Amino acid sequence: MPTPIKMPALSPTMEEGTLAKWLVKEGDQVSAGDIMAEIETDKATMEFEAVDEGTIVKIEVPEGTEGVKVGTVIATLAGEDEDPEEAKAASGSGEEEKPSEDSADEEKETPAKAKPAGEEKKAPEDKSEDAAPEKPKTPAAPQADGDRVIASPLARRIAEQKGLDLSAVKGSGPNGRIVKADVEAAEPGKAPAKDTAKDTDGAKAPAKAPAGSDLGAPYEAIKLNNVRKVIARRLTEAKQTIPHIYLTVDVRLDALLKLRGELNASLEADGVKLSVNDLLIKALARALQRVPQCNVSFQGDELYQYQRQDVSVAVAAPSGLITPIVVDAGRKGLAEISTEMKELAGKAKEGKLQPHEYQGGTASLSNLGMFGTKQFDAVINPPQAMIMAVGAGEKRPHVIDGALGVATMMSATGSFDHRAIDGVDGAQLMDAFRQLVENPMGLVV
Incomplete structure (x- = not known):
């Protein structure tokens, strides 16, 4: 019997996806582990591997198809001992099984609605010759x-x-x-045809306003991918449902930059080069260890306080923002965090992150300092209860030992879910973060 290849669930929350690209064609031989397709989920574009050996005898869903439900048969595979032509016929692709083109065209996406038990389809009633002919119904506008x-x-x-x-x-x-x-x-x-529907008074109903506005300027309509749609939905929900509170501190970076230079000199032989972001990940994790009441999430009638500091780090990928996770960052050394973060960022930019590498996290870090951004307020990534936003390090006038001098300063802003974290607790976390950055030996012990 031929083997149906079904749309996989590539994440726990995935219900449907877009079959972005087929990397095989009908007649191709595949082995277990071969990449067959690229599937766009609600998080990222991921590769779909073959789990069996055989021949692709039929591709059921063409590439570019959106809204393919998990479990839908997307292709048919003939085993090594099967005849491909017989397998293709057995897959239900024979001509005798095809309905007319027009009916098939409509039925592919619209399953028949179930009728109550005992209800049968009634034949149309005979009409007398004197009966007025029924007016043809105007086709409804396409529903979205x-x-x-x-x-x-x-x-x-x-x-x-x-x-x-x-x-x-x-x-x-x-x-x-x-x-x-x-x-x-x-x-x-x-x-599109204008709506000439009339209201009860016989006058033409006013035309509906368009969903969006072109603002009178030339534009190109760019279709949203699944990732961008999820980002839009989640961030809208976050701002609508989470009462954000923002706390900002200015942090002196000179000691951290000096330590980074010394560590990189000693780690050069091991091929490790620490970034400022690596040290900030560690600083946030250690701050959460010191102020565990901020390492929480709001869960309705309960508050979850986590025993591990899993830091989600915002990374710009081609399909949109994604947050790979440095698991247990509080217990990991700087070299391990640096190596892991480089690998995760590379996979994020190639769209190859696995679900366990970006789902979860107990707190987030977003760094826009490399773009010269001085300070910004980040949106919380639910169900997390806080995110740290850090800006660029820059030379600023600063009081040093009672005298005005110049120091490398950075602004850091914490966004906190006020349902789960009180302002004083958030302030304690920000102070712990500042102390760890300004006295960075606490990051290596």
């Missing part, structure tokens, strides 16, 4: 599922080939679904 226009897969492929914007096509299928005939009849660049 979230941000997605409802259209059949075949209609989407034809629209892509013709360069059509599906939002400008009026659907004639069930519930306004766009089907093959609609996109074949549409012309590229044609605006």
Whole structure:
């Protein structure tokens, strides 16, 4: 029997994904561990590996397909002892099983609704010759599922080939679904039909305002990937549901920069080069050890206080912001943190992070100092209860031993979930962080 290859759940929260790219084609031989496809999840674009050996006899879901539910069969694999042609026929791809093109076009995305037990489909009633003919129903406008226009897969492929914007096509299928005939009849660049529906007084109903505004300037519409959609949703929820409190301290960096130079000189033979960010990760972890009441998360009627300092570090990846985690950073040495962080950042930029490498974390660190940003307030990454935002180190006038001098200073701002962390506790964490940075020997012992 052929083996169905199903859409995998690449993270605990994944319910659907985008089949971004196939790296195999029908007829290709694959072995366990071979990369078959790239799948865009709600977190990142990840590689999908084969777990069995055999021949790809049919690709069921074309690349670029969005909203593929976990468990959906995306391809069929014939085993080593199977005939590929027989396996392909057994997979249900025979012509005798295909419904008509138009009905298949509509049924691929719209499963029939279950009817109550005992309910049968009634035949249409006979009408007398004197009965007035029923007025044809106006097709409904395409309904959006979230941000997605409802259209059949075949209609989407034809629209892509013709360069059509599906939002400008009026659907004639069930519930306004766009089907093959609609996109074949549409012309590229044609605006959607105006709504001529009338209100109860017979006057034309006012046109609905567009979802967005072009502000009167030329623009290019860029479709959001799954990662960007999740970022938008989570950050909106965070600002709407978490009462943020912000606390800022100015930190002197001179001692930390001096220690970093000395450590790098001694670690050069081992191929390790510490960054300022590596030391700040350690400083945040040690500060959380000293002020454990900030290493928490708000859980409704409970407060979880964590026994380990897992620091999520914000990294800019091509698909969007992602936060790989340095697990148990409070107990790790600086060289280990540096090596691990370089590996995680590299995998993040290549879209190869595994779920356990970016899901979780008890607190976050975001550093925009390399871009010259002096100070900023970061949004908490729920269910965490705090995030540390650090800016650039710069020469500033500073009082040193009672006299005005020049020091390398950095502004650090902690964002705290005020449901879980009181202001005084947040202030104690910020003070502990400042002390550890200004007296950095505490980071190496």
